[in-house]
Structures are given as structure tokens and as C-alpha cells.
Amino acid sequence: MTTTSLPARSRLEPEPVARRDFLGLSALWAAGSALAFATLGALRLPKAAVLPSPSRKYKVALPDTLPPGEAFVPPGRNVAVFRDAEGVFAVSTVCTHLGCIVKTGPEGFDCPCHGSRFAKDGSVTKGPAPRALAWRKVSGSGGTYVVDEGEDVAPGTRVKGDKA
Template identity: 45%
Template structure:
């Protein structure tokens, strides 16, 4: 004979435990199923391309110094060609300003000469020179994701 007396109304203890076990099994199953569905989707974070067009070569006559604020780049054109230098300080990422003798960071006072080499302050390395190239449509392009050696100029 069972040691559990059936109750007249409501659940017996055995019935309650059965329901609880079934509920826990269903929740576990759904959790596993959710995990499996989630694994089928790749976790990819797409980034905006760091290559951008800056215009036709005739927009940059010799002597041009142009600041592209939205791209954080200085563009220079001289007799040897064109080059692009990042205007993001290599110390903590403030935006540097051009001055007569080069560039100066307003945040902690780093100073860079006209080629971007550090001449003072806490900046640990020179300003990166960025790759300049020509797109097939004739526009000049800067690749902010690709550094080139200091002094590398693109012949227009």
C-alpha cells in the first residue's frame, strides 16, 4: 500500500514533484535548443571600410595641406608626391593640430615634427603615415588601415 494518501483536492506530493521535474526538463531542453540555434549564426561584427576616396589629383595642387576632419587625416601634396598622415595622437588618441613647426597635441603636449616624428611629450611613437593610392576611377584613395614608412610619397 502506498505511503502517500491521495488528497481530495490539489496535487499530491508525488504529482507536484513529477510536474516540477517535467518543467525543469522542458526548460533545459529549450535552453539547449536556443544555444544550438545561436551557434548556427556567425558572430561577425562588420566594420566600416577604412579606405576612402579623397578626390581627383587636380584637387591637390603642389603645396596643398588639407585636413579631413571626418577621417582624421592630413593630406599633403608637394613636388615629390602626396602623402597622408594620421591626426590622431599616438599617446592617448587626441586630435592633434598643425602648427608652424609640425603638429602639437592639445591634451598632454606631445609635439611632432612635420614628418610626424616625436620631438617632445609623452607620445610613444610617430604619427602614422597612411597609404595613398589611385582608385580605378581616377580618384585618390587613402587606406587608414595600412601604414607606410615615413617619407613614402605617392607619385601622382
């Protein structure tokens, strides 16, 4: 029987890691990494993936200098608000043909897409638009009004204005 002696090792050298210990440490490291990434993913969940759309009901402050019968289009909105002798009303600026946004002009509205024209009350004066522009609900008084783009009213419906 022969005995082989291992070479003497310095006490400063790290001990070699056994194969079984190495696999165990690798599995532990992988499990820890998976848990960390799962936690990071879960922390991201509460954030909304889609931004809420702006409210379709909003306040509009009519300028004091707005002449009667002239359109005021609130920035970023799809209505034209008018003040005349009978009150305040809002007309949608979404074309009834294919949905382009009409431009206000001295005679009413012009659609830049296919040339439809509308009077200031929203009625069609030139096709191809099949229907008049919708009138939107307006409420309030005192120069500040609430326009609800989600609610149509009958053409001619006005809220009493503070001046005309």
C-alpha cells in the same frame, strides 16, 4: 470489519491528482523548461559578442578644392592626407609620446595633451614627443586614394597625385 464509504463526488469535479502523478508532472515540466531555456541560449550563440573593428585600409576622396600642402583628415580616421607638387602622402595623427590624437594647424600638428608640435612632414619641432609622426602607405590616383593605416612607409614616400 468495517467499511468506510467515500463521500459521493460529483462527476463534474476534477479527479484529484495522485502524489506520484503530481511529482511526475512536475519533473516533466522542469525538464521541458530546462530544454526551452537551453534552446534559447543556443540560439543566441551565433551572434558575435564583439563588433569587428573598422578596416585600417580605406578609400579617401580628396576634395578638389584642397589647397596644396593643406591637410585633409578623413572623418573618424587617424591620418592627415596632403597633396603637394610631388604627390599625395598621409601622416599619422597619433602622437608618438603617449598616443593622443594631434590637431592639424597652419604650421603642422599640435598635440593637445602635453604640447608636442610636429611639422607638416611629421618631424618633431617641440617635445616631449620622442619621434616623428609615422607616414602611412597611400596608393591610387585620380583623386581617390587608398590609405593603409596598418603599413608605414619611409618619410617622403608619395604617390603621384592627379593635380598639385
